């Protein structure tokens with residue numbers, strides 16, 4: 001008889017599931033995993049979608065289910081719609097991974113983003129929409145490097 005999964009088992013599997021849009025971030029880093037429970041051997045995972053209409057949400061749910069099943073767990077994945085996800089839920093480790101990946105972490109829109117490469121605040125907005133609707137596109141005026149920034153919500 002196999003041992004019943006624990007919440008810690010489920011969390012450790014979830015930490016290995018990458019965000020489909022930013023693979024350097026795990027879903028745990030992204031802060032979308034809201035609830036984890038194990039009931040009668042079934043791993044129950046509540047996920048809050050990121051930006052509404054972000055096509056990644058469906059991918060995230062099927063990735064979570066697949067990762068848990070691969071680990072031998074029966075999974076039940078459901079939406080937690082309230083409170084809505086905010087970029088403030090991205091963990092400090094997640095923000096650091098974003099910076100290393102070349103994406104400016106979210107911050108209040110009134111603040112000029114710092115270039116993730118050289119750290120200069122002398123940057124300009126190129127477009128409200130970057131590689132995905134969740135990000136805006138900027139360019140550093142110091143090193144001329146373009147970069148994406150996570151929109152703060």
Ligand SMILES: [Zn+2]
Nearest residue numbers: 115118140143
């Ligand atoms: Zn720069």
